[in-house]
Amino acid sequence: MNTALREQLRALEARGLRRSLRIVRSAQGREIDLDGQRCLNFCSNDYLGLAGDPRLARAAAEAMGRRGFGAGASRLVCGNFDEHEALERDVAQLKRTAAALVFSSGYTANTGVIPALVGRDDAVYSDRLNHASIVDGIILSRAGLRRYPHNDATALEDMLRRDMSARRKLIVTDTVFSMDGDVAPLKDLGALAKKYGAWLMVDEAHAFGVFGPAGEGFVAHEGLQKAVDVQMGTFSKALGSCGAYVAGSRELKEVLINSARSVVFSTAVPPSVAAATRAALAIMRDEPWRRVKLLENASRLREGLNKAGFDTMQSCTPIIPVLVRDAARAVAFSKELLRQGIFVSAIRPPTVPSGTARLRVTVSAAHTDEDIARCLEAFRHAG
Numbered sequence: 001m002n003t004a005l006r007e008q009l010r011a012l013e014a015r016g017l018r019r020s021l022r023i024v025r026s027a028q029g030r031e032i033d034l035d036g037q038r039c040l041n042f043c044s045n046d047y048l049g050l051a052g053d054p055r056l057a058r059a060a061a062e063a064m065g066r067r068g069f070g071a072g073a074s075r076l077v078c079g080n081f082d083e084h085e086a087l088e089r090d091v092a093q094l095k096r097t098a099a100a101l102v103f104s105s106g107y108t109a110n111t112g113v114i115p116a117l118v119g120r121d122d123a124v125y126s127d128r129l130n131h132a133s134i135v136d137g138i139i140l141s142r143a144g145l146r147r148y149p150h151n152d153a154t155a156l157e158d159m160l161r162r163d164m165s166a167r168r169k170l171i172v173t174d175t176v177f178s179m180d181g182d183v184a185p186l187k188d189l190g191a192l193a194k195k196y197g198a199w200l201m202v203d204e205a206h207a208f209g210v211f212g213p214a215g216e217g218f219v220a221h222e223g224l225q226k227a228v229d230v231q232m233g234t235f236s237k238a239l240g241s242c243g244a245y246v247a248g249s250r251e252l253k254e255v256l257i258n259s260a261r262s263v264v265f266s267t268a269v270p271p272s273v274a275a276a277t278r279a280a281l282a283i284m285r286d287e288p289w290r291r292v293k294l295l296e297n298a299s300r301l302r303e304g305l306n307k308a309g310f311d312t313m314q315s316c317t318p319i320i321p322v323l324v325r326d327a328a329r330a331v332a333f334s335k336e337l338l339r340q341g342i343f344v345s346a347i348r349p350p351t352v353p354s355g356t357a358r359l360r361v362t363v364s365a366a367h368t369d370e371d372i373a374r375c376l377e378a379f380r381h382a383g
């Protein structure tokens with residue numbers, strides 16, 4: 001076996017696509033210790049700067065004192081704690097939906113929800129740049145996969161018009177795209193869903209805590225709650241915790257509890273994790289300055305990069321790609337930035353289409369004005 005695996009690794013290496021793990025020896029934050037080197041962190045998804053916040057750790061510790069650590073079983077058996085229920089109430093209240101259901105991660109939410117809603121006789125319309133967990137959910141569902149060109153509502157309409165035989169139709173999209181930092185044309189998608197009798201599901205992983213009057217996400221930012229049937233989002237990015245939610249109708253929640261295999265056949269998240277997530281939601285509510293600072297930092301960095309001549313694609317969010325195209329050059333660029341104490345990861349195929357390798361810069365509310373200036377300086381030097 002190992003001979004075959006060595007061959008597999010060599011093939012990756014030859015294409016410049018072999019990856020390896022780095023080790024962090026500090027709390028998550030604007031500055032981290034990476035493999036023994038202190039550097040400014042411009043690649044985490046910790047948008048509000050909460051992952052290393054002691055208040056989350058304290059909330060978890062307190063809950064552990066009361067409920068111990070492990071959940072013991074799936075939620076349907078004996079793993080459903082008061083902490084999970086309280087978190088779901090908090091999310092439904094924030095999102096103004098009838099109900100919400102918690103999952104152990106965004107990945108398991110998407111791979112659980114989609115097969116619970118559609119099957120063999122159905123069709124799923126998925127943006128070409130949707131997250132891998134959505135693609136995997138569609139494959140697991142055995143429904144027909146219709147990939148439409150990125151953010152192209154006209155092409156999507158052509159597909160919907162031609163598909164008369166599908167029993168159920170589900171349109172699914174990221175609201176903020178994780179590698180491009182652009183946003184979906186939600187209003188158009190909502191109109192198409194209505195016109196063709198399709199359901200609309202959104203993944204707010206990079207929008208929850210970032211957009212919306214209270215951080216509810218991009219759907220709320222656009223005022224389109226009524227047009228969206230299934231709102232999925234994660235606690236693992238802006239909220240600095242882990243896990244995910246699906247918010248929607250009571251019927252949706254009941255179907256997921258009964259049919260989402262990642263709920264039925266998987267142990268519940270530790271109650272302490274739910275408690276830490278609730279603490280993060282409270283901070284998000286009480287400290288709106290974090291969202292303001294985050295978006296200010298994003299604009300400042302994006303404008304600085306553009307002024308220095310870098311192509312940041314269609315980014316309008318705290319995810320700022322810097323297009324390099326060639327994979328090897330992107331890796332060399334990232335290495336040079338790290339030498340200057342700035343950690344930005346290089347994103348290569350198959351994560352992005354070939355010929356579009358890039359640096360993916362993400363900013364956080366925790367970055368200071370000086371951090372942003374240092375990042376720009378390093379880009380100007382390395383570029």
Ligand SMILES: *Cc1c(COP(=O)(O)O)cnc(C)c1O
Nearest residue numbers: 105106107131178203205234236
């Ligand atoms: C990160 C991400 C996920 C997965 O969420 P995890 O909680 O990390 O498993 C799902 N969808 C999108 C768009 C993401 O960016």
